Amino acid sequence: MDIGIIGGSGYTGGELLRLLAGHPDANVVAVTSRSRKGQKISDTHTHIRKIFDLNFEDLNAEEVASRSDIVFTAVPHGTAMHIVPALLDAGVKVIDLSADYRLRSDVFERVYKIKHADPRQAVYGIPELHPEVADQNFIANPGCYPTGASLAAAPLASAGLIELAVFDSKSGISGAGAEPTRVSHYPNMAENIQAYKLTTHRHRAEIIQELSRLDGSLSKISFTPHVIPSIRGILTTAHIFVKNELSEEEIGRIYHNFYKDKPFIRLIRGIPVLGSVRGSNFCDIGFEIEKDSRRIVIISALDNLVKGASGQAIQNMNLMLGLPETKGLWTPGIAP
Amino acid sequence: MDIGIIGGSGYTGGELLRLLAGHPDANVVAVTSRSRKGQKISDTHTHIRKIFDLNFEDLNAEEVASRSDIVFTAVPHGTAMHIVPALLDAGVKVIDLSADYRLRSDVFERVYKIKHADPRQAVYGIPELHPEVADQNFIANPGCYPTGASLAAAPLASAGLIELAVFDSKSGISGAGAEPTRVSHYPNMAENIQAYKLTTHRHRAEIIQELSRLDGSLSKISFTPHVIPSIRGILTTAHIFVKNELSEEEIGRIYHNFYKDKPFIRLIRGIPVLGSVRGSNFCDIGFEIEKDSRRIVIISALDNLVKGASGQAIQNMNLMLGLPETKGLWTPGIAP
Amino acid sequence: MDIGIIGGSGYTGGELLRLLAGHPDANVVAVTSRSRKGQKISDTHTHIRKIFDLNFEDLNAEEVASRSDIVFTAVPHGTAMHIVPALLDAGVKVIDLSADYRLRSDVFERVYKIKHADPRQAVYGIPELHPEVADQNFIANPGCYPTGASLAAAPLASAGLIELAVFDSKSGISGAGAEPTRVSHYPNMAENIQAYKLTTHRHRAEIIQELSRLDGSLSKISFTPHVIPSIRGILTTAHIFVKNELSEEEIGRIYHNFYKDKPFIRLIRGIPVLGSVRGSNFCDIGFEIEKDSRRIVIISALDNLVKGASGQAIQNMNLMLGLPETKGLWTPGIAP
Amino acid sequence: MDIGIIGGSGYTGGELLRLLAGHPDANVVAVTSRSRKGQKISDTHTHIRKIFDLNFEDLNAEEVASRSDIVFTAVPHGTAMHIVPALLDAGVKVIDLSADYRLRSDVFERVYKIKHADPRQAVYGIPELHPEVADQNFIANPGCYPTGASLAAAPLASAGLIELAVFDSKSGISGAGAEPTRVSHYPNMAENIQAYKLTTHRHRAEIIQELSRLDGSLSKISFTPHVIPSIRGILTTAHIFVKNELSEEEIGRIYHNFYKDKPFIRLIRGIPVLGSVRGSNFCDIGFEIEKDSRRIVIISALDNLVKGASGQAIQNMNLMLGLPETKGLWTPGIAP
Structure with a gap:
């Protein structure tokens, strides 16, 4: 399926790419970054050179949604809440790697000192503790x-x-x-x-x-x-x-x-x-x-960066899409 | 195809397992270690826990050959030369990760101060420099x-x-x-x-x-x-x-x-x-x-451990078996 | 004053030498090591090359005591208790860096599963908690x-x-x-x-x-x-x-x-x-x-190795000898 | 003697302080930093807490010279050349840790692409290669x-x-x-x-x-x-x-x-x-x-930071002042 990544220039973005490179059903179609628009993503994420030949784009939520079946948002806290609603309205599934939807809105506002812009609740995506992940369109990926x-x-x-x-x-x-x-x-x-x-x-x-x-x-x-x-x-x-x-x-x-x-x-x-x-x-x-x-x-x-972020996000994706939970993730760690 | 690893308790053995875990055609059937015979290989290579459920065995070359299509020898210098001939005689393909067959016998003897036991010559397995790897039954994997x-x-x-x-x-x-x-x-x-x-x-x-x-x-x-x-x-x-x-x-x-x-x-x-x-x-x-x-x-x-050892060995394996050179190896590095 | 170190080949021995090199009153006269007898101590502790030109000696407690005013014992747990009595009997002051005298004998025996050979009690040498260090001939240097x-x-x-x-x-x-x-x-x-x-x-x-x-x-x-x-x-x-x-x-x-x-x-x-x-x-x-x-x-x-071992030992030495507590120790850390 | 450090907030400044703390003849009287004026130097160089109780000052060259017998300049390349002349004119000895005086002016200009402001030549301060250091008022401390x-x-x-x-x-x-x-x-x-x-x-x-x-x-x-x-x-x-x-x-x-x-x-x-x-x-x-x-x-x-910068600078200082070359520097490295 077609995958969009909003905010792909950081470590979680790079790690999503690394892991999705090994996922047989994943087709990354858009990776956004306002500040690096037009640059090759492999200039930022040098480890994926030759594997992904894409450029960062500066796209809005609707544009990403129009190309994607599922979207990962990897933007700073306080930003995701302004992007997620448009994605969900456009009918794509969303996994948000920011903190915006991890806590109840009132708790979020107290802890992050940011007024919340979206009343929506997301399921908290530790699949081992939340089997209901499998039925969701929207997951808040945990810290x-x-x-x-x-x-x-x-x-x-x-x-x-x-x-x-x-x-x-x-x-x-x-x-x-x-x-x-x-x-x-x-x-x-x-x-x-x-x-x-x-x-x-x-x-x-x-x-x-x-x-x-x-x-x-x-x-x-x-x-x-x-x-x-x-x-x-x-x-x-x-x-x-x-x-x-x-x-x-x-x-x-x-x-x-x-x-x-x-x-x-x-x-x-x-x-x-x-x-x-x-x-x-x-x-x-x-x-x-x-x-x-x-x-x-x-x-x-x-x-x-894996079970604590991008790997868990893909585990959530698998479950949301009805794929085997371990698809593309059943790889050993790198040791030593 | 079925794969044997002789001398699997070291880092190159662990790395072969890590990489073969992601190779769609690889089926690891035997991993030997004299000193760890009977132990779970995941007690040594803790990163492959749950991925490989095998025990180290103490097998001779013929036993490994009888189960395998291709065998990696990851034993110390001076030991491989006593194992490889039996493997080749048994008709399996062999990739030797030791130094034993990398150099002409006389050069080997001078450099390693070990008398060589096997006159055989192997192709030196840097595929980028040795396209003839593709036709071989036996490769000396480089240092x-x-x-x-x-x-x-x-x-x-x-x-x-x-x-x-x-x-x-x-x-x-x-x-x-x-x-x-x-x-x-x-x-x-x-x-x-x-x-x-x-x-x-x-x-x-x-x-x-x-x-x-x-x-x-x-x-x-x-x-x-x-x-x-x-x-x-x-x-x-x-x-x-x-x-x-x-x-x-x-x-x-x-x-x-x-x-x-x-x-x-x-x-x-x-x-x-x-x-x-x-x-x-x-x-x-x-x-x-x-x-x-x-x-x-x-x-x-x-x-x-990858291009300098086990990854290159699998690249050689792919070529020897007529598979795409990149099969199971087309994965990004881990960064950061 | 003249200083002996019994068991000087480990890290605490090397650190005693490093710190004593900067102590204006310290004169290291004997450093023992059974296994390295006759070797230059700077072959083991390469950082003190040119600063100390001594060899390890294999001396018994009496021999070290006869040359020294104060002795540091930096030997394994269970060994110090067989050396310290002779040193104290010979009239030198002793700072023991092992665990042997840190605990009451019965607690020591329970925790270390070693029968204690010497009923003596030592003051526990954290000077900030034990002002009585100043009057002692014998200190157990803390863990x-x-x-x-x-x-x-x-x-x-x-x-x-x-x-x-x-x-x-x-x-x-x-x-x-x-x-x-x-x-x-x-x-x-x-x-x-x-x-x-x-x-x-x-x-x-x-x-x-x-x-x-x-x-x-x-x-x-x-x-x-x-x-x-x-x-x-x-x-x-x-x-x-x-x-x-x-x-x-x-x-x-x-x-x-x-x-x-x-x-x-x-x-x-x-x-x-x-x-x-x-x-x-x-x-x-x-x-x-x-x-x-x-x-x-x-x-x-x-x-x-300093406040947690050899530095604290020298701090104890200063107090036991009536020197200013900070003598030879008033040096900044090394940063970055 | 009284020592000034111009530009003391960087690593070479911190290292000068660390080493001068152990020099029996050194009395640090002024440490300048424009950006940190008024702050305790130990807030920047936390390792010297309790050892030096000084604040950074924003002083010009004349003010530093008026208090000092010898001045270290630890400022960026291109800056020292505007400070050193006033220091030397004021009659203090100077050791410049920047690159400004290490090369002949024309070479400096070609290599650093900076127009040189001062025709003066300094002796290049590797004392092992330049015994003439001992007679100088001004030394360019090497890279x-x-x-x-x-x-x-x-x-x-x-x-x-x-x-x-x-x-x-x-x-x-x-x-x-x-x-x-x-x-x-x-x-x-x-x-x-x-x-x-x-x-x-x-x-x-x-x-x-x-x-x-x-x-x-x-x-x-x-x-x-x-x-x-x-x-x-x-x-x-x-x-x-x-x-x-x-x-x-x-x-x-x-x-x-x-x-x-x-x-x-x-x-x-x-x-x-x-x-x-x-x-x-x-x-x-x-x-x-x-x-x-x-x-x-x-x-x-x-x-x-020592023989490659601040330690060598103090070695030069010792020689310029007629002190033993090793004074305050005869300390072992820290190992392990």
Whole structure:
């Protein structure tokens, strides 16, 4: 089917192209960028040279819709809400990679300090937690941190077992985008780890939304992000305090049952590492219980640009189009 | 077709599996490892978990041959020569990733200080330089450094223009293998670059073989390798002194003509970087001439585990089997 | 004064030499290593070439004591306890960098599964928490993680305010030593972060000892370590849940008062980074409170080989010898 | 003595402060920055917090001169030439870290495309090659690449032995400065190596100047720089073709004699690495000869911000002031 990408010059745009290059049913017909209009997309995304021979175009939503069956919007927060309505009105399916439709409008406005322009609600596109993705025309693709945190804790939340959850997440720096900043400056990032927004990161609202949906009584959720000297990947260390002591077997069973039909979740004995998921749509999950205690440490590992963004978007696309969930995504990570 | 891999526990074995996972005609039927016999291959190659559900086996050549149409040998130098004859005798096609058949036997013995056990000659598998690959049952898959160096200089060598070639190569550390060493110890490798075997690296013999095949009079070829703090990739800086001054246009034309039907060579304006080829089978090449001088600097960039090893092996496989050269390999690199 | 180092071939030994090179009163007279006996120490510690012209010797405790005023023992856990008694009996001052004397003997035996050979108790050498260091002949130099965690939380613990403390620590890989391992193998460590011993790291016992010394009622202390792709440094993210809400000003005042005369503690507005302390004996501390909540996130940053090991050892030495605490240590980190 | 730094907000300014903190005779009295006037210098250079308690000032040359005995100018190329004359007229000694006075005016104008405003000549401050530094009031501090390349080749050049020299240099990214750029963006720099200005880097003119000063007949000098994923350090691979075959002993003797009284040059058997010199003023040099050939590969390693900039500037200062050359600089590198 024919695919449009609105806002294709950033990392999520480049990653959509990389992954769609391997999708047998995907035909990319339009990639927009206002600032790079007329330039070859391979001048920006040098890895797709010879694979895609397209130029960036400056098209409005209607023009993209007229050529496409499904459209990915990869534009900044606050911009998508002005593009999505026209796309949906034109009858194409939409997957929005921005934050605009991930939260209830009022929560969005509080967290992002932006007035919302569109009352529409979207389904939150973590397919492992939202089977209803399959019937949708419109999906809000989740944030990278919330994907890792929610997948780590969802089985326990769903079982009503969590008393307190402290998510300490470590992300590769590509999550901050393609534009150079002081934080991403190599001498600042290498040989370092930078904690930031210790208690106020906006992704926390998504984590709360998803986990409290599974357990209405769960409210004690903390989240602190860090960037590490890695290009890709998010490792989430979930320090979970549960309501009563659980054995390793009990927890193993809970996770196994919860994820048993989910192709992209890999439950492992041992501790997940970024190196196993780099470039792939897998989320690896492992855990350890603290003896004589009600603390469990759960580790999830995923690639922030794949399962944390563009790969999950394509997983959503597959489901929305009635294709096998894994189509074009059943590829190993790149290791070492 | 059915594929066997002999010696599958190292990085080239893991990379063959990663790439074959995306090859529509490939069916991996046997992966051997003496030391890991019976273990799941995904315990070693954690990135292929859920994708390949195979165990390492301890099989001899005949057993592997009996199940396979084509076999990759990814064993240490000096070992392949004792396995390959039985495979070929059994009628399967063979691609050897070791050094055993890359050089003429006498040169091999001098360079590797190993007595050769098999007089057979193999075609040297850089398909861009050896179109005869397509008719072979047996290919010696080239070294990573020689692939980068030869591809950088071949057009000029073929035109008889080179007087002196100094190859200064920089490799990711995965080229040194999966076993921890003093050199690969993170505190030694990070924030560092390590030159080694300044004048005596064994890959130099392959570079000389390939370039002097193109220009019998060419003899002044130097090669110095380095490892850089990068997992993958080889960047080769070829300092070429030519016999007479050439314009940018002339050189551009020579390269264009030489590589015009070669899908995996990307000639670029500007300077190749590892980030554009990581994980892919492409080799990017760019150059600059020194004004009023007979010096040209040519840069080639490739992924040492793909175009420098397992990807090129699959490219050879495609050609040997009459498949399209790019089948299963037409994937972008992973960037950023 | 004359200084001996027993077990000088590892990273803490090399770091003692680096720092003592800049100490005006230090005269290194003996560096022992059984396995490298007779070799130049600069062949192991290449950074001190031309600065120290000594060879490793294989000396027993008495021989080292006979030449020295003070001795650093930098030997493996379980070994120091067999060396320290002889040194103290010979009348020299001792700073032990192993874990042998950091914990009460019974706790040590439980945590390290090693029978203790020496009933002696040592003062635990975080001088900021143990002013009694100044009067000692024998100091147990703390672990790297416990230094970062204890310094981050001590002021709140001392004020009796902590209900629950979750320490999520991120360390450079040099903490794992100079010997190559699977974890320290560059392709495994780069572009990665590895959580380990999620609930069972032995350093937790030191953290508990130090914080519960300050607040006898404090028992809920969790600790999870990670290694990051960095050579040096430990960043500790302390997720502290306090007994009642505190304002930023109140916490600022508590920390200021607690550390006001401590030269190596730098309280900062903003979030500490490893890049500010690399190579120095400083520990930078910053914090943020979560609004309408009883959670505080405190970040401490230090160099694991300096304030987390050899630098703190020299700080202890200065105090034990009646020298200014900062002598030879008042040097900036190396940035960028 | 009293020291002024004009233009102290960049990496060389921060490094001057770091090194001067350890110099017993240095008293930093003024650090200027127009854009950061009034800010604490430790807000920019966070590693010197608590060590220097100064603010940036916006002072003109006369004001700085009136307080100082010696002034370092660390301003952009083209700016120093408008500041230095006033400083020298005011009678203070000057060490200029810009390129303005490194080359003869006419060469400077051709290479930098900037009209020179000051006819003055400065001595080129590589003290190992310019003993006349000791008598000067004004020194042009060399570029980082030329320091590494010239020190690597000077003994052979001085002996009139070089026919052709190809310098292939690899630098840490701090050489590009403190401002974030596309090249220094972590996702572009990590797991990569970037060749640039393959034949046209401006530092080549300094290398030619220094080597042809030692051997008037030497003209074939090539230079190609690269940035590697390292914060600090320059490794130079000098591919030297000599006029006649030389034995290892002969070359060893030439280097030994040339550098025998030079404290900061460390001639080593084996191959220098950045890890041995990081943070120090040492330049390590090693070499290997190619058998039956007239090619020698010489490797030099130094820290671009120390021996390649601020450390060498202080070495020059020591000599200009009649102090021991090594004063305040006799510190080991930081390893690992």
